[in-house]
Amino acid sequence: MTLRFEHETLGQRVRFASGSAREAVAAEVELLGATRAMVIASRSETGQAERITAGLPVALVHDDVVMHVPVPVAERARAAAAEHDVDLLISVGGGSTTGLAKAVALTTGLPIVAVPTTYAGSEATNVWGLTEGAKKTTGVDARVLPRAIVYDASLMLTLPVGLSVASGLNALAHCVDSMWAPRTDPIDAALAGEGIRTLAAGLPRVVDDPSGLEGREEALYGAYLAAVAFASAGSGLHHKICHVLGGRYDLPHAPTHAVVLPHVLALNAPAAPEADERIARAFGTETGLEGLEALRARLDAPRALRDLGFEEDQIPDAVEAILPSVPESNPARVTPESLERLLRGAWEGADPR
Structure with a gap:
């Protein structure tokens, strides 16, 4: 059989090491030269997010995260990013959190460093999704692909x-x-x-x-x-x-x-x-x-x-x-x-x- 196909490999850095999230995120912030990071985490995960980003140049922690990323939620996050003049998004959480960071990146082009705490996988894709009314719209855009992923399995230990x-x-x-x-x-x-x-x-x-x-x-x-x-x-x-x-x-x-x-x-x-x-x-x-x-x-x-x-x-x-x-x-x-x-x-x- 003759193989014929086209395959595109998406470019992003992956750091995989249990117990190393704080050090890995710090390394990414330094590599990107960020000075005003916006940390996105749900209310239940803000404590963990603050521990991971302690000592970094964090301009704000944004905890208004909702499942399926409703458009009004995305607009509030975009407004917060603009108000604080941020230059990096750090998402700490599951698919909804990563999705909100992507919604901000979609309109701003800001880079994302994703720190997953579930097995959702959104962090490794260039797919975004927004919900308005009862309709969920998805799309593909290079701007939403996180620049880097920090995988730390120890963050999963509290996931029921x-x-x-x-x-x-x-x-x-x-x-x-x-x-x-x-x-x-x-x-x-x-x-x-x-x-x-x-x-x-x-x-x-x-x-x-x-x-x-x-x-x-x-x-x-x-x-x-x-x-x-x-x-x-x-x-x-x-x-x-x-x-x-x-x-x-x-x-x-x-x-x-x-x-x-x-x-x-x-x-x-x-x-x-x-x-x-x-x-x-x-x-x-x-x-x-x-x-x-x-x-x-x-x-x-x-x-x-x-x-x-x-x-x-x-x-x-x-x-x-x-x-x-x-x-x-x-x-x-x-x-x-x-x-x-x-x-x-x-x-x-x-x-x-």
Whole structure:
């Protein structure tokens, strides 16, 4: 077989070392020559953020962080950055925090140093997202790609097991979607396969020993691989569905991904046997869905959208909202009927097999 593809590798520096966040962030501030940093962290993480940035030239700490980055929240952060004449954004937190930093960078061009505290993966992508009313809009822009990432697995030790599982499965969804997303290529598939293998090894260790560092490191490394693959491959069907569900019905981001993923895999795998074989090989199982469901059972993962606040009578509206964004390259044909079956199964928490 002759290989033909185009692959773009995004340029950013990654510092990965447990217990080193403070030193690593300081090194990045020095490299960038920043003198007035804006630290973005949710109210629950401002203490940790202040410890990480202690002694640095911080102009302000901004804690107005909201899930799915509503436009008014982004505008307030942009105004704060302008008022304090900042020259660097330091985000300390999960996907919502990183997303808010990206919203500021999108209109200002300010560089970001991202310090993740979940396995969201947004820090390794050039994808931004904003929610206005009930609609979440996403886009791609080089300005929002963090200049550097500081990965410190010790920051994950306080992340509750339930949130760790949901966040880790969100990362795994990046891997699965990268197998058949619109711009996928063999490099993305290789990264995604290794991401699945590493997450499948690390997440059970996090559940068994939440205070242990090795499982957290494995999961964090897997989440990074997943995000790099996703940044190149683009959004597949799974993410198109979850963006609508999150933005339109204000569902929690990571648990929604954890619930929807097996249903998308069940739909697409029969139409994409090579991708399914890669996923299965990464899990060490006969099929990808078998491996995913075994892992979800092992982790006691979220199972039903109705448990997350999604109502049964919202399914027809969701189908109508999702259909226009279904990628043409999706391996399985998506019809209103098949999409309704998928969402109903996810709402009920039905076995996708």
